Amino acid sequence: DAGITQSPRHKVTETGTPVTLRCHQTENHRYMYWYRQDPGHGLRLIHYSYGVKDTDKGEVSDGYSVSRSKTEDFLLTLESATSSQTSVYFCAISEAGQVPYEQYFGPGTRLTVT
Amino acid sequence: GQSLEQPSEVTAVEGAIVQINCTYQTSGFYGLSWYQQHDGGAPTFLSYNALDGLEETGRFSSFLSRSDSYGYLLLQELQMKDSASYFCAVRDPGSNYQLIWGAGTKLIIKP
Numbered sequence: 001d002a003g004i005t006q007s008p009r010h011k012v013t014e015t016g017t018p019v020t021l022r023c024h025q026t027e028n029h030r031y032m033y034w035y036r037q038d039p040g041h042g043l044r045l046i047h048y049s050y051g052v053k054d055t056d057k058g059e060v061s062d063g064y065s066v067s068r069s070k071t072e073d074f075l076l077t078l079e080s081a082t083s084s085q086t087s088v089y090f091c092a093i094s095e096a097g098q099v100p101y102e103q104y105f106g107p108g109t110r111l112t113v114t
Numbered sequence: 115g116q117s118l119e120q121p122s123e124v125t126a127v128e129g130a131i132v133q134i135n136c137t138y139q140t141s142g143f144y145g146l147s148w149y150q151q152h153d154g155g156a157p158t159f160l161s162y163n164a165l166d167g168l169e170e171t172g173r174f175s176s177f178l179s180r181s182d183s184y185g186y187l188l189l190q191e192l193q194m195k196d197s198a199s200y201f202c203a204v205r206d207p208g209s210n211y212q213l214i215w216g217a218g219t220k221l222i223i224k225p
Contacts, residue, residue: 031211042201042217043157050211058212090156100205100213101147105156 003027004106006091012112019078021109023091025071031094032074033103034058034066036087043090049074081113116140118202118216125222126192134187134200134219142207146178146185149201151218157201160187189221197223 003026013019023032034046035058045058047066055066063085065077078085088110092103118138126132136146145164149157163169163178163185175188189196199218206212 040217043215045212048211056211092157100209100211101145101162101203102159103157103213104159107156 004091004093004104006089006106006109008109009107010110012114013081014114015082016080019081019111021076021078021089021091021111023074023076023106025074025093027093027095027104028071029093029095029104030071031096031099032068033092033094034064034074034076035090035092036060036085037090037108038087046076046089078111081111083113085111086113087111116204116206116214118204118214120200120202120216120219122217123220123222125224126189128192128194128223128225130192131188131190132192132221134189134221136185136187136202136216138183138185138202138204140204140207140214143180143183144205144207146176147203147213148176148187149203150198151201152198160200192223194223194225197221 005024007022033048035043037043044060046064049055049068067075088108090108091106094103120136147162148160151157161176163176168177173190178185199220201218202216203213206214
């Protein structure tokens with residue numbers, strides 16, 4: 001299994017507060033992704049990174065920002081959490097030659113915004 | 115636009131064979147991936163087809179027909195542990211890095 005961890009694994013927060021989720025990998029993979037998964041929607045891409053300090057938006061990026069200052073860490077920030085951001089968040093990694101077809105996912109973070 | 119269609123649910127019997135279909139509509143095509151996700155778990159990569167034909171990996175096989183914009187995942191000798199959701203995905207033609215995902219097929223296996 002790819003070495004990917006996410007923290008926290010569960011979080012409950014209040015509307016309007018900022019929240020940061022962390023993804024950490026030990027595989028030295030160049031590409032990293034943040035997805036959200038909601039019932040009936042499958043996986044939707046929030047942001048992705050193709051290298052240190054290189055990031056771009058996915059299909060559902062509004063209200064989210066990311067940062068990647070080291071190869072191993074990719075942070076997702078909800079600038080001001082809303083109830084519509086209650087979801088399960090997955091981080092994924094991929095390597096050159098595999099991207100984007102073969103991605104390896106972290107265990108997920110279940111976020112509840114009250 | 116780009117879209118993938120999968121059945122929302124498929125039911126099969128333990129020990130049997132089941133096929134999960136995926137049809138896609140994209141302006142460009144670069145290959146079809148399949149992922150498995152157990153309830154409460156993370157998606158895991160199963161297979162990737164870039165060319166027409168059948169790719170076999172143990173009990174699982176994946177098939178692609180580019181002329182029909184169609185692929186399927188074939189699971190043989192079904193086991194209870196195969197109960198999961200299965201997602202197909204294709205590369206977004208507008209990006210080298212992004213996948214477009216189907217909504218997933220929930221496979222229910224009965225003893």
